[in-house]
Amino acid sequence: MTRKWLVLSAASSFLLAGLSIVTYADSTADPHAELSPIFGVALPPGYRDWQFVSIAQENGDKPDIRVILGNDIAMKAYRNGTLPFPDGAIIARLAYKYESSVRNNAVFGRDQSFIAGEPTNVQIEIKDSKRYANTGGWGYGQFENGKANKSEPLTNSCSACHTKLPHATDLIFTNYSK
Amino acid sequence: MTRKWLVLSAASSFLLAGLSIVTYADSTADPHAELSPIFGVALPPGYRDWQFVSIAQENGDKPDIRVILGNDIAMKAYRNGTLPFPDGAIIARLAYKYESSVRNNAVFGRDQSFIAGEPTNVQIEIKDSKRYANTGGWGYGQFENGKANKSEPLTNSCSACHTKLPHATDLIFTNYSK
Numbered sequence: 001m002t003r004k005w006l007v008l009s010a011a012s013s014f015l016l017a018g019l020s021i022v023t024y025a026d027s028t029a030d031p032h033a034e035l036s037p038i039f040g041v042a043l044p045p046g047y048r049d050w051q052f053v054s055i056a057q058e059n060g061d062k063p064d065i066r067v068i069l070g071n072d073i074a075m076k077a078y079r080n081g082t083l084p085f086p087d088g089a090i091i092a093r094l095a096y097k098y099e100s101s102v103r104n105n106a107v108f109g110r111d112q113s114f115i116a117g118e119p120t121n122v123q124i125e126i127k128d129s130k131r132y133a134n135t136g137g138w139g140y141g142q143f144e145n146g147k148a149n150k151s152e153p154l155t156n157s158c159s160a161c162h163t164k165l166p167h168a169t170d171l172i173f174t175n176y177s178k
Numbered sequence: 179m180t181r182k183w184l185v186l187s188a189a190s191s192f193l194l195a196g197l198s199i200v201t202y203a204d205s206t207a208d209p210h211a212e213l214s215p216i217f218g219v220a221l222p223p224g225y226r227d228w229q230f231v232s233i234a235q236e237n238g239d240k241p242d243i244r245v246i247l248g249n250d251i252a253m254k255a256y257r258n259g260t261l262p263f264p265d266g267a268i269i270a271r272l273a274y275k276y277e278s279s280v281r282n283n284a285v286f287g288r289d290q291s292f293i294a295g296e297p298t299n300v301q302i303e304i305k306d307s308k309r310y311a312n313t314g315g316w317g318y319g320q321f322e323n324g325k326a327n328k329s330e331p332l333t334n335s336c337s338a339c340h341t342k343l344p345h346a347t348d349l350i351f352t353n354y355s356k
Contacts, residue, residue: 048230048356055233055245055274056282057292067233067245067355096233096355104234104351107342114235116355164285173282177245177274177294178226 034148036141038155039132041124043143044071047092051075054177057114063098065116068174074127084137084170089127091172095120121149123158135159136171212326214319216333217310219302221321222249225270229253232355235292241276243294246352252305262315262348267305269350273298299327301336313337314349 035042050069057065070078074089097117104113122143129137140158142149149155162171213220228247235243248256252267275295282291300321307315318336320327327333340349 050230051227052230052245052247054294055243056279056294057235057243057276058290059292060286060288060290065233065235065243067230069230094355098235101234103343107339107351108238110238112236112238114237115352116232116234119356161285165281173285174293177272178297 034143034150036124036139036143036148036155037150037152039126039135039139039141041126041139041141041148043122043124043141043146043148044090044092044126047071047090047122047124048094050092052177053078053091054174056174057098058095059098062120064095064120065098065114066093066095068093078176083168084129085127085172087127087129087137091125091174093123093174095122120144125158125162136163138162138171212321212328214302214317214321214326214333215328215330217304217313217317217319219304219317219319219326221300221302221319221324221326222268222270222304225249225268225300225302226272228270230355231256231269232352234352235276236273237276240298242273242298243276243292244271244273246271256354261346262307263305263350265305265307265315269303269352271301271352273300298322303336303340314341316340316349 047069050071053068053070053075055065055067057063069092071088071090071092073086074091076082077085077089096119098114099117100111101113101115104115105111124141124143125138126132127137128139132139136159138159140155140162142154142158162173165171165173225247228249231246231248231253233243233245235241247270249266249268249270251264252269254260255263255267274297276292277295278289279291279293282293283289302319302321304310304317305315306317310317314337316337318333318340320332320336340351343349343351
Protein backbone atom coordinates (compact mmCIF):
# COMPACT_ATOMS: atom_id res chain seq x y z
CA MET A 1 0.00 0.00 0.00
CA THR A 2 1.59 3.25 -1.12
CA ARG A 3 1.60 6.48 0.82
CA LYS A 4 -0.42 8.12 -1.99
CA TRP A 5 -3.16 5.50 -1.72
CA LEU A 6 -3.33 5.94 2.03
CA VAL A 7 -3.75 9.70 1.69
CA LEU A 8 -6.47 9.29 -0.93
CA SER A 9 -8.20 6.66 1.14
CA ALA A 10 -8.16 8.84 4.24
CA ALA A 11 -9.44 11.83 2.28
CA SER A 12 -12.19 9.72 0.76
CA SER A 13 -13.29 8.38 4.16
CA PHE A 14 -13.36 11.88 5.56
CA LEU A 15 -15.52 13.11 2.71
CA LEU A 16 -17.92 10.19 3.03
CA ALA A 17 -18.18 10.67 6.78
CA GLY A 18 -18.79 14.36 6.21
CA LEU A 19 -21.54 13.71 3.68
CA SER A 20 -23.11 11.15 5.98
CA ILE A 21 -23.24 13.64 8.82
CA VAL A 22 -24.63 16.39 6.62
CA THR A 23 -27.46 14.23 5.37
CA TYR A 24 -28.24 12.61 8.68
CA ALA A 25 -30.31 15.28 10.39
CA ASP A 26 -32.77 15.52 7.54
CA SER A 27 -32.68 14.01 4.08
CA THR A 28 -33.68 17.37 2.62
CA ALA A 29 -31.01 19.30 4.54
CA ASP A 30 -28.92 21.77 2.62
CA PRO A 31 -25.63 19.89 2.06
CA HIS A 32 -23.78 23.17 2.56
CA ALA A 33 -25.40 23.91 5.91
CA GLU A 34 -22.99 24.64 8.69
CA LEU A 35 -22.48 21.82 11.14
CA SER A 36 -21.81 21.90 14.87
CA PRO A 37 -18.29 20.88 15.90
CA ILE A 38 -17.67 17.47 17.48
CA PHE A 39 -21.16 16.13 16.62
CA GLY A 40 -21.64 17.42 13.07
CA VAL A 41 -25.26 18.38 13.72
CA ALA A 42 -27.09 20.64 11.23
CA LEU A 43 -30.01 22.96 11.93
CA PRO A 44 -32.98 20.84 10.76
CA PRO A 45 -35.14 22.49 8.08
CA GLY A 46 -38.61 23.42 9.32
CA TYR A 47 -37.82 23.11 13.04
CA ARG A 48 -39.66 26.40 13.75
CA ASP A 49 -42.93 24.74 12.73
CA TRP A 50 -42.54 21.66 14.92
CA GLN A 51 -45.00 20.88 17.70
CA PHE A 52 -44.74 22.11 21.25
CA VAL A 53 -43.15 20.12 24.08
CA SER A 54 -42.85 22.66 26.90
CA ILE A 55 -41.45 26.00 28.03
CA ALA A 56 -38.93 27.20 30.60
CA GLN A 57 -37.21 30.32 31.84
CA GLU A 58 -33.55 30.60 32.80
CA ASN A 59 -32.55 33.39 35.18
CA GLY A 60 -28.81 33.01 34.59
CA ASP A 61 -26.34 35.76 33.67
CA LYS A 62 -28.39 36.46 30.56
CA PRO A 63 -32.03 35.68 31.46
CA ASP A 64 -33.94 34.01 28.68
CA ILE A 65 -37.33 32.43 28.05
CA ARG A 66 -37.41 29.33 25.89
CA VAL A 67 -39.66 26.93 24.09
CA ILE A 68 -38.89 23.28 23.38
CA LEU A 69 -40.23 21.81 20.13
CA GLY A 70 -39.93 18.29 18.74
CA ASN A 71 -39.98 16.60 15.35
CA ASP A 72 -42.62 13.95 14.69
CA ILE A 73 -40.49 11.09 16.05
CA ALA A 74 -39.74 13.00 19.26
CA MET A 75 -43.38 14.08 19.74
CA LYS A 76 -44.67 10.55 19.29
CA ALA A 77 -42.18 9.30 21.89
CA TYR A 78 -43.09 12.11 24.28
CA ARG A 79 -46.82 11.43 23.98
CA ASN A 80 -46.42 7.68 24.38
CA GLY A 81 -43.84 8.01 27.17
CA THR A 82 -41.32 6.04 25.11
CA LEU A 83 -37.87 6.02 26.71
CA PRO A 84 -35.19 5.99 25.54
CA PHE A 85 -36.12 8.15 22.56
CA PRO A 86 -35.84 6.29 19.24
CA ASP A 87 -33.18 7.11 16.68
CA GLY A 88 -34.20 10.05 14.54
CA ALA A 89 -35.84 11.96 17.40
CA ILE A 90 -34.83 15.63 17.31
CA ILE A 91 -35.53 18.15 20.07
CA ALA A 92 -35.11 21.88 19.43
CA ARG A 93 -34.72 24.49 22.15
CA LEU A 94 -35.40 28.07 20.97
CA ALA A 95 -34.31 30.75 23.43
CA TYR A 96 -35.26 34.44 23.46
CA LYS A 97 -34.29 37.41 25.61
CA TYR A 98 -36.48 37.60 28.71
CA GLU A 99 -37.92 41.10 28.59
CA SER A 100 -40.36 43.11 30.64
CA SER A 101 -43.33 44.22 28.54
CA VAL A 102 -44.07 47.90 29.10
CA ARG A 103 -47.21 47.66 26.96
CA ASN A 104 -48.66 44.62 28.73
CA ASN A 105 -47.86 46.07 32.16
CA ALA A 106 -49.78 49.23 31.24
CA VAL A 107 -52.80 47.11 30.24
CA PHE A 108 -52.64 44.99 33.40
CA GLY A 109 -51.97 48.00 35.63
CA ARG A 110 -48.97 46.41 37.32
CA ASP A 111 -45.46 45.22 36.50
CA GLN A 112 -45.97 41.54 35.96
CA SER A 113 -45.53 40.70 32.29
CA PHE A 114 -42.42 39.27 30.63
CA ILE A 115 -42.25 38.36 26.98
CA ALA A 116 -39.89 36.86 24.43
CA GLY A 117 -37.51 39.44 22.97
CA GLU A 118 -34.99 38.85 20.21
CA PRO A 119 -33.90 35.24 19.62
CA THR A 120 -30.60 34.36 21.32
CA ASN A 121 -29.80 30.88 20.07
CA VAL A 122 -31.28 27.55 19.05
CA GLN A 123 -29.98 24.28 20.44
CA ILE A 124 -30.60 21.01 18.64
CA GLU A 125 -30.16 17.48 19.91
CA ILE A 126 -30.49 14.46 17.67
CA LYS A 127 -30.80 10.85 18.76
CA ASP A 128 -28.53 8.36 17.02
CA SER A 129 -27.67 5.60 19.45
CA LYS A 130 -24.77 4.32 17.36
CA ARG A 131 -23.17 7.51 16.07
CA TYR A 132 -23.40 9.25 19.42
CA ALA A 133 -22.91 6.20 21.65
CA ASN A 134 -20.26 8.03 23.69
CA THR A 135 -22.71 10.77 24.72
CA GLY A 136 -25.75 8.71 25.60
CA GLY A 137 -26.95 8.51 22.01
CA TRP A 138 -27.41 12.27 21.61
CA GLY A 139 -25.57 14.65 19.31
CA TYR A 140 -25.69 18.39 19.97
CA GLY A 141 -25.36 21.73 18.25
CA GLN A 142 -25.99 25.40 19.01
CA PHE A 143 -27.00 27.84 16.30
CA GLU A 144 -27.12 31.63 16.21
CA ASN A 145 -28.84 33.41 13.34
CA GLY A 146 -29.04 30.05 11.60
CA LYS A 147 -25.28 29.43 11.80
CA ALA A 148 -23.57 26.78 13.88
CA ASN A 149 -21.57 28.01 16.85
CA LYS A 150 -18.13 26.53 16.18
CA SER A 151 -16.91 26.59 19.79
CA GLU A 152 -15.85 23.11 20.87
CA PRO A 153 -15.92 23.90 24.62
CA LEU A 154 -19.48 25.24 24.29
CA THR A 155 -20.62 22.24 22.26
CA ASN A 156 -18.99 19.83 24.70
CA SER A 157 -20.81 21.60 27.53
CA CYS A 158 -24.12 20.44 26.00
CA SER A 159 -23.37 16.79 26.58
CA ALA A 160 -21.52 17.52 29.84
CA CYS A 161 -24.70 19.04 31.33
CA HIS A 162 -27.16 16.54 29.88
CA THR A 163 -25.01 13.66 31.13
CA LYS A 164 -25.58 14.86 34.69
CA LEU A 165 -29.29 14.03 34.37
CA PRO A 166 -30.64 10.71 35.66
CA HIS A 167 -30.14 7.91 33.14
CA ALA A 168 -33.88 7.13 33.38
CA THR A 169 -34.68 10.48 31.70
CA ASP A 170 -32.63 9.48 28.63
CA LEU A 171 -30.62 12.63 29.50
CA ILE A 172 -33.52 14.94 28.61
CA PHE A 173 -34.24 18.07 30.67
CA THR A 174 -37.75 18.73 29.42
CA ASN A 175 -40.95 16.88 30.19
CA TYR A 176 -43.99 17.10 27.94
CA SER A 177 -46.55 19.68 29.11
CA LYS A 178 -50.17 18.69 28.65
CA MET B 179 -99.73 35.85 13.75
CA THR B 180 -100.69 33.91 16.84
CA ARG B 181 -98.88 34.01 20.16
CA LYS B 182 -98.08 30.28 19.78
CA TRP B 183 -96.33 30.83 16.48
CA LEU B 184 -94.23 33.64 17.92
CA VAL B 185 -93.03 31.46 20.78
CA LEU B 186 -92.13 28.60 18.43
CA SER B 187 -90.33 30.95 16.07
CA ALA B 188 -88.28 32.47 18.87
CA ALA B 189 -87.36 29.05 20.24
CA SER B 190 -86.35 27.88 16.79
CA SER B 191 -84.12 30.92 16.20
CA PHE B 192 -82.46 30.39 19.55
CA LEU B 193 -81.72 26.76 18.74
CA LEU B 194 -80.32 27.59 15.34
CA ALA B 195 -78.11 30.32 16.79
CA GLY B 196 -76.90 27.88 19.43
CA LEU B 197 -76.04 25.22 16.87
CA SER B 198 -74.26 27.78 14.75
CA ILE B 199 -72.06 28.80 17.66
CA VAL B 200 -71.27 25.21 18.57
CA THR B 201 -70.10 24.34 15.10
CA TYR B 202 -68.26 27.56 14.41
CA ALA B 203 -64.95 26.93 16.17
CA ASP B 204 -64.28 23.76 14.22
CA SER B 205 -66.52 21.82 11.91
CA THR B 206 -65.44 18.60 13.68
CA ALA B 207 -66.08 20.01 17.16
CA ASP B 208 -68.01 17.85 19.58
CA PRO B 209 -71.52 19.38 19.48
CA HIS B 210 -71.81 18.64 23.20
CA ALA B 211 -68.62 20.46 24.13
CA GLU B 212 -69.01 23.10 26.78
CA LEU B 213 -69.07 26.64 25.53
CA SER B 214 -67.78 29.83 27.11
CA PRO B 215 -70.45 32.25 28.32
CA ILE B 216 -71.20 35.40 26.34
CA PHE B 217 -69.18 34.32 23.29
CA GLY B 218 -70.14 30.64 22.98
CA VAL B 219 -66.57 29.59 22.19
CA ALA B 220 -65.60 25.90 22.35
CA LEU B 221 -62.17 24.43 23.03
CA PRO B 222 -60.97 23.62 19.49
CA PRO B 223 -60.02 19.97 18.93
CA GLY B 224 -56.30 19.46 18.36
CA TYR B 225 -55.20 22.86 19.66
CA ARG B 226 -52.36 21.26 21.66
CA ASP B 227 -50.70 20.27 18.38
CA TRP B 228 -50.87 23.70 16.77
CA GLN B 229 -47.74 25.60 15.82
CA PHE B 230 -45.82 27.95 18.06
CA VAL B 231 -46.35 31.72 18.12
CA SER B 232 -44.44 32.85 21.22
CA ILE B 233 -44.00 32.52 24.97
CA ALA B 234 -44.45 34.76 27.99
CA GLN B 235 -44.31 34.73 31.75
CA GLU B 236 -46.73 36.49 34.09
CA ASN B 237 -45.54 37.33 37.60
CA GLY B 238 -48.97 38.17 38.94
CA ASP B 239 -50.61 36.81 42.08
CA LYS B 240 -50.26 33.31 40.67
CA PRO B 241 -47.09 33.32 38.53
CA ASP B 242 -47.40 31.31 35.35
CA ILE B 243 -45.44 30.58 32.21
CA ARG B 244 -47.36 30.35 28.98
CA VAL B 245 -47.14 29.40 25.36
CA ILE B 246 -49.22 30.85 22.54
CA LEU B 247 -50.16 28.55 19.66
CA GLY B 248 -52.15 29.25 16.51
CA ASN B 249 -54.29 27.34 14.05
CA ASP B 250 -53.25 27.32 10.39
CA ILE B 251 -55.20 30.49 9.56
CA ALA B 252 -53.65 32.37 12.47
CA MET B 253 -50.11 31.12 11.73
CA LYS B 254 -50.35 32.12 8.08
CA ALA B 255 -51.47 35.61 9.11
CA TYR B 256 -48.70 35.89 11.71
CA ARG B 257 -46.01 34.84 9.22
CA ASN B 258 -47.29 37.17 6.51
CA GLY B 259 -47.91 40.05 8.90
CA THR B 260 -51.59 40.13 7.89
CA LEU B 261 -53.63 42.49 10.07
CA PRO B 262 -56.40 42.35 10.99
CA PHE B 263 -56.44 38.56 11.36
CA PRO B 264 -58.87 36.91 8.94
CA ASP B 265 -62.06 35.22 10.09
CA GLY B 266 -61.38 31.70 11.30
CA ALA B 267 -58.07 32.56 12.95
CA ILE B 268 -57.82 30.99 16.40
CA ILE B 269 -55.14 31.76 18.98
CA ALA B 270 -54.67 29.49 22.01
CA ARG B 271 -52.85 30.53 25.18
CA LEU B 272 -51.79 27.57 27.36
CA ALA B 273 -50.65 28.57 30.89
CA TYR B 274 -48.75 26.47 33.42
CA LYS B 275 -47.60 27.03 36.99
CA TYR B 276 -44.21 28.78 37.03
CA GLU B 277 -42.04 26.50 39.15
CA SER B 278 -38.42 26.43 40.23
CA SER B 279 -36.70 23.27 38.99
CA VAL B 280 -34.70 21.67 41.80
CA ARG B 281 -33.27 19.11 39.40
CA ASN B 282 -32.14 21.61 36.77
CA ASN B 283 -30.66 23.91 39.41
CA ALA B 284 -28.59 21.01 40.74
CA VAL B 285 -27.26 20.33 37.24
CA PHE B 286 -26.47 24.01 36.59
CA GLY B 287 -25.00 24.51 40.05
CA ARG B 288 -27.13 27.59 40.78
CA ASP B 289 -30.74 28.58 41.28
CA GLN B 290 -31.72 29.83 37.85
CA SER B 291 -34.13 27.41 36.24
CA PHE B 292 -37.91 27.72 36.09
CA ILE B 293 -40.12 25.26 34.27
CA ALA B 294 -43.77 24.64 33.41
CA GLY B 295 -45.65 22.89 36.23
CA GLU B 296 -49.24 21.72 36.09
CA PRO B 297 -51.51 23.37 33.52
CA THR B 298 -53.63 26.18 34.97
CA ASN B 299 -55.96 27.14 32.12
CA VAL B 300 -56.26 27.53 28.37
CA GLN B 301 -57.64 30.68 26.79
CA ILE B 302 -59.00 30.67 23.27
CA GLU B 303 -59.81 33.59 21.02
CA ILE B 304 -61.55 33.18 17.69
CA LYS B 305 -61.86 35.76 14.96
CA ASP B 306 -65.32 36.29 13.49
CA SER B 307 -65.64 39.89 12.44
CA LYS B 308 -69.43 39.72 12.15
CA ARG B 309 -70.43 37.59 15.12
CA TYR B 310 -68.07 39.36 17.48
CA ALA B 311 -68.27 42.83 15.95
CA ASN B 312 -68.89 44.39 19.39
CA THR B 313 -65.56 43.10 20.75
CA GLY B 314 -63.26 43.92 17.85
CA GLY B 315 -64.10 40.73 15.98
CA TRP B 316 -62.80 38.39 18.66
CA GLY B 317 -64.69 35.89 20.78
CA TYR B 318 -63.14 34.54 23.95
CA GLY B 319 -63.25 31.57 26.31
CA GLN B 320 -61.25 30.17 29.21
CA PHE B 321 -61.02 26.44 29.84
CA GLU B 322 -59.81 24.46 32.84
CA ASN B 323 -59.28 20.71 32.54
CA GLY B 324 -60.98 20.90 29.17
CA LYS B 325 -64.13 22.53 30.56
CA ALA B 326 -65.33 26.06 29.89
CA ASN B 327 -65.14 28.46 32.80
CA LYS B 328 -68.72 29.69 33.08
CA SER B 329 -67.92 32.96 34.87
CA GLU B 330 -69.32 35.90 32.91
CA PRO B 331 -67.17 38.52 34.69
CA LEU B 332 -64.03 36.51 33.93
CA THR B 333 -65.00 36.02 30.30
CA ASN B 334 -65.86 39.70 29.92
CA SER B 335 -62.45 40.55 31.35
CA CYS B 336 -60.84 38.90 28.31
CA SER B 337 -62.28 41.41 25.89
CA ALA B 338 -61.98 44.25 28.42
CA CYS B 339 -58.19 43.74 28.58
CA HIS B 340 -57.65 43.06 24.87
CA THR B 341 -59.66 46.16 23.98
CA LYS B 342 -57.06 48.28 25.80
CA LEU B 343 -54.45 47.30 23.21
CA PRO B 344 -53.72 49.60 20.25
CA HIS B 345 -56.20 49.10 17.43
CA ALA B 346 -53.26 48.54 15.04
CA THR B 347 -52.42 45.27 16.83
CA ASP B 348 -55.91 43.91 16.07
CA LEU B 349 -56.19 43.65 19.89
CA ILE B 350 -53.56 40.89 20.04
CA PHE B 351 -51.02 40.78 22.88
CA THR B 352 -48.56 38.39 21.31
CA ASN B 353 -46.12 38.96 18.49
CA TYR B 354 -44.67 36.10 16.47
CA SER B 355 -41.22 34.99 17.69
CA LYS B 356 -38.79 34.02 14.94
